[in-house]
Amino acid sequence: MGWNIRPVLSALLRNRTGAVLVAVQIAIALAVLVNAVYIVHQRIEKMHAPTGVDWRNEFWVQSEGFTSRFKAEPSMREDVRYLRSLDGVVDATPANSVPMGWSNQSTYLFTNPNQKGAQLSVSFYAMDEHGLNTLGAHLIAGRAFRADEILPPVEAQNATDFVPELIATQSLAKLMFPGTNALGKVVYDDAGHAATIIGIINDVIAPSWSVLQGWNHVMLIPRTSTMYGIGYLVRTVPGRRDAIMSQVEQHLAASNPDRVINEVRSLEFFRNRLYREDRNMEVFLITVTLLVITICCVGIFGLATFNVSTRTKQIGTRRAVGGRRLDIIHYFMIENALITTAGVVVGCALALAVGYWLSLRYQLPRLDLYYLVGGILVLWFIGQLAVWQPARRAAAVPPSVATRTV
Amino acid sequence: MLGYYLRLALKSFRRNPGLTAVMVGAIALGISVCVVTLTVYHAMSGNPIWWKNDRLYAVTMDLWDPKKPADPRHPALPPSQMSYNDATALAASGIPERSVIMFREEGVVSGGSAQRKPLPAGTRMTTADFFSMFDVPFLYGSGWSAAADSGPEPLMVLSKRENEKLFGGVNSVGRTLRWNDRPFRVVGVLDDWFPIPKFFDVTTGAFGQPEDVYIPLRWAMRLELAPNGGSTDCWALQELHSYRDFLNSDCVWLQMWVELPNAATRAHMQSFMDAYWAQQHRAGRFLRPRNNRLTPVDQWLADNDVVDNDNRVFVGMACAFLAVCLINTVGILLARFLGRAPITGVRRALGASRGDVFTQHLVEVGAVALAGAGFGLLLAVLGLWGLHALYAAPERGGYQELAHFDNASIIWAIALAVVSAAAAGLYPAWRIGRLPPAIYLKSQ
Numbered sequence: 001m002g003w004n005i006r007p008v009l010s011a012l013l014r015n016r017t018g019a020v021l022v023a024v025q026i027a028i029a030l031a032v033l034v035n036a037v038y039i040v041h042q043r044i045e046k047m048h049a050p051t052g053v054d055w056r057n058e059f060w061v062q063s064e065g066f067t068s069r070f071k072a073e074p075s076m077r078e079d080v081r082y083l084r085s086l087d088g089v090v091d092a093t094p095a096n097s098v099p100m101g102w103s104n105q106s107t108y109l110f111t112n113p114n115q116k117g118a119q120l121s122v123s124f125y126a127m128d129e130h131g132l133n134t135l136g137a138h139l140i141a142g143r144a145f146r147a148d149e150i151l152p153p154v155e156a157q158n159a160t161d162f163v164p165e166l167i168a169t170q171s172l173a174k175l176m177f178p179g180t181n182a183l184g185k186v187v188y189d190d191a192g193h194a195a196t197i198i199g200i201i202n203d204v205i206a207p208s209w210s211v212l213q214g215w216n217h218v219m220l221i222p223r224t225s226t227m228y229g230i231g232y233l234v235r236t237v238p239g240r241r242d243a244i245m246s247q248v249e250q251h252l253a254a255s256n257p258d259r260v261i262n263e264v265r266s267l268e269f270f271r272n273r274l275y276r277e278d279r280n281m282e283v284f285l286i287t288v289t290l291l292v293i294t295i296c297c298v299g300i301f302g303l304a305t306f307n308v309s310t311r312t313k314q315i316g317t318r319r320a321v322g323g324r325r326l327d328i329i330h331y332f333m334i335e336n337a338l339i340t341t342a343g344v345v346v347g348c349a350l351a352l353a354v355g356y357w358l359s360l361r362y363q364l365p366r367l368d369l370y371y372l373v374g375g376i377l378v379l380w381f382i383g384q385l386a387v388w389q390p391a392r393r394a395a396a397v398p399p400s401v402a403t404r405t406v
Numbered sequence: 407m408l409g410y411y412l413r414l415a416l417k418s419f420r421r422n423p424g425l426t427a428v429m430v431g432a433i434a435l436g437i438s439v440c441v442v443t444l445t446v447y448h449a450m451s452g453n454p455i456w457w458k459n460d461r462l463y464a465v466t467m468d469l470w471d472p473k474k475p476a477d478p479r480h481p482a483l484p485p486s487q488m489s490y491n492d493a494t495a496l497a498a499s500g501i502p503e504r505s506v507i508m509f510r511e512e513g514v515v516s517g518g519s520a521q522r523k524p525l526p527a528g529t530r531m532t533t534a535d536f537f538s539m540f541d542v543p544f545l546y547g548s549g550w551s552a553a554a555d556s557g558p559e560p561l562m563v564l565s566k567r568e569n570e571k572l573f574g575g576v577n578s579v580g581r582t583l584r585w586n587d588r589p590f591r592v593v594g595v596l597d598d599w600f601p602i603p604k605f606f607d608v609t610t611g612a613f614g615q616p617e618d619v620y621i622p623l624r625w626a627m628r629l630e631l632a633p634n635g636g637s638t639d640c641w642a643l644q645e646l647h648s649y650r651d652f653l654n655s656d657c658v659w660l661q662m663w664v665e666l667p668n669a670a671t672r673a674h675m676q677s678f679m680d681a682y683w684a685q686q687h688r689a690g691r692f693l694r695p696r697n698n699r700l701t702p703v704d705q706w707l708a709d710n711d712v713v714d715n716d717n718r719v720f721v722g723m724a725c726a727f728l729a730v731c732l733i734n735t736v737g738i739l740l741a742r743f744l745g746r747a748p749i750t751g752v753r754r755a756l757g758a759s760r761g762d763v764f765t766q767h768l769v770e771v772g773a774v775a776l777a778g779a780g781f782g783l784l785l786a787v788l789g790l791w792g793l794h795a796l797y798a799a800p801e802r803g804g805y806q807e808l809a810h811f812d813n814a815s816i817i818w819a820i821a822l823a824v825v826s827a828a829a830a831g832l833y834p835a836w837r838i839g840r841l842p843p844a845i846y847l848k849s850q
Contacts, residue, residue, distance in 0.1 A: 021737040028730050032723060039719070064526060066514035067587035190642060228634045229512070253523070260514050262526045281716050288439065288723045292730050295432055299734040302425070306741035361715045
């Protein structure tokens with residue numbers, strides 16, 4: 001007997017409704033499964049992008065002077081000295097913004113003066129000579145800033161001055177000067193001020209994910225900032241971060257009555273906040289996909305059970321005229337395979353349509369066909385699994401049933 | 407008759423309790439997931455000042471880089487904020503019934519009677535019309551007058567929350583507080599006010615709390631404040647050596663809104679903007695094609711992507727899920743009804759009409775849908791409660807108000823239940839009513 005499809009097909013066509021309903025469920029399930037996995041995969045890739053910094057052991061303090069007595073630069077010097085003197089602190093630096101902290105400062109860089117040549121929007125970290133060590137980034141080429149190269153802080157009066165030197169991330173250097181060594185090259189800001197790349201570091205994540213710029217178009221500049229309050233990035237030894245955070249918060253709040261502490265946050269907090277939408281998306285999509293597949297399984301199982309119970313007599317007859325148990329099991333498995341195939345064919349079209357809509361919305365590459373193939377295999381497997389138990393029950397129908405009610 | 411049908415339905419449920427549970431559970435799950443996503447979507451996309459949608463307009467002009475648009479995702483749109491010179495020139499036209507220019511600044515308040523140490527406070531530096539234009543409710547006092555916008559008096563308005571923190575909630579009108587260590591007199595305290603989304607300034611997060619302190623914009627110029635806590639965007643790096651340079655620059659940092667009561671004033675305002683644009687264009691500014699916009703609130707929210715794509719995906723997925731649940735229920739109902747065909751055949755033979763059989767099965771379907779909707783609503787409440795707990799944490803965004811169960815959610819749930827019952831039940835009930843009874847009687 002073997003895999004005889006024709007009788008299964010003709011029986012299916014005679015009693016379509018239930019099969020059509022299951023096939024439609026499978027089609028929707030395929031569209032949901034394939035696109036959900038695709039989106040989740042993108043999000044996981046994004047969330048696991050390397051940060052290039054020691055974020056687990058770092059935190060950010062933001063302070064703001066509010067009286068006319070407040071002197072920004074001396075206060076900053078004193079705070080940094082205090083922070084670096086603490087037991088358990090690896091290093092500390094003044095900082096305009098921090099990795100993943102959202103608040104972002106950026107500028108355009110050009111490879112030629114007068115806004116010519118390759119052009120990129122670049123986020124910058126304004127830190128002192130301790131910046132690299134505090135971030136936990138490492139030099140790939142060139143050198144770090146020396147203490148005597150750090151310029152006076154940015155204030156409103158010198159906001160548009162540029163810096164003579166900068167340190168670029170590997171990706172930034174490669175994009176500005178493809179194919180050549182960027183070390184020692186000169187770049188220009190909008191106004192045509194020149195700066196030399198004196199160091200190249202590993203890719204460090206920017207304060208925010210921006211559409212305008214990649215996450216690793218980042219540079220360090222040798223100048224701190226007191227324009228929007230004064231911030232500090234602090235790196236601690238592993239395990240001491242939270243204790244040091246509260247110690248620092250208490251000390252800084254009391255040490256100077258002319259300022260307030262706006263915010264003391266770990267980089268871990270910022271990281272969670274930055275990726276919260278992605279994590280929500282992930283949880284939601286996985287949950288809904290699992291639910292859809294579960295409901296689908298229930299549907300397949302239900303239909304098969306119903307078919308078995310209404311066909312008991314026919315099954316018995318087939319057994320009586322020489323059909324083996326295996327033939328009965330095959331029958332229901334083939335029936336399920338046919339329904340799943342029909343569902344999957346419609347589902348492919350549906351999945352591609354949804355994928356196309358998503359690619360328009362998110363400006364993502366079109367759905368990969370591997371996902372589709374994977375989704376089809378998964379649904380086939382699940383379908384066969386769901387029909388297994390009713391098929392076994394059908395095979396257990398004794399041949400004598402055929403003789404009972406005739 | 408209905409009572410009899412209900413008893414029949416109950417009997418049928420008892421015969422197959424597992425199957426009944428599956429159907430009710432599937433409908434409940436489908437409805438609850440839909441209600442939760444729709445509630446969040448509704449809260450995000452709602453226009454919190456819909457009654458003024460034909461009066462309030464965000465003002466924008468495209469002064470950006472001739473070589474590239476301000477936002478590459480929306481190349482047709484001008485930057486969402488204005489430069490100081492353009493905003494003040496347009497406000498001086500006198501055409502709008504009301505107009506407001508504003509930005510967000512982080513300040514520090516001290517000197518409140520219930521306050522022990524200086525506290526940071528999100529501050530909106532704004533012109534006087536803010537309160538009347540956006541229908542902001544007052545608990546004590548009022549906003550300041552238009553004359554105070556240019557007057558020498560240091561005035562401020564506090565939010566209800568801030569007034570509780572600084573004065574323990576008592577009427578603080580007339581008291582003096584220090585803001586950035588300067589004295590300001592309180593003229594008003596707002597009542598609860600939390601528009602969702604925060605349409606009037608989406609640059610600082612569309613779902614945050616409104617600011618806690620309001621101070622006349624003029625004080626920003628006097629104290630030489632640039633947005634600290636808002637956003638400043640400059641397309642051309644101009645040499646800025648003084649605050650005056652900053653005010654005169656093409657940097658955009660101010661939100662501007664106008665209230666235009668009718669089409670005529672709107673057209674008048676538009677032509678004023680166009681004339682201003684032409685004059686500036688001749689003088690060498692506004693190098694991009696003319697793009698002067700007066701955008702109503704709902705369009706403004708759409709332009710600024712306040713509802714993100716993720717939420718559309720959530721709603722789409724939830725609908726797909728509900729569809730699968732319903733199709734499943736149709737399948738189960740059909741199987742169950744057809745399995746009972748011999749009994750139905752007997753009922754038909756004893757004189758029940760097709761209509762009677764149809765009604766009987768519809769009652770059964772209705773009972774399933776009702777139970778599903780009830781459980782679905784319960785699950786949705788739980789789901790929203792969970793979301794609320796999840797979102798309220800600051801690293802999750804502090805979006806407390808987004809996931810509230812409101813009347814709209816209940817209406818969604820009821821509508822979905824009715825649609826579900828109709829979608830899942832009509833066909834099986836109709837199908838069973840059409841069965842010829844004779845066949846089923848014969849084989850017994």
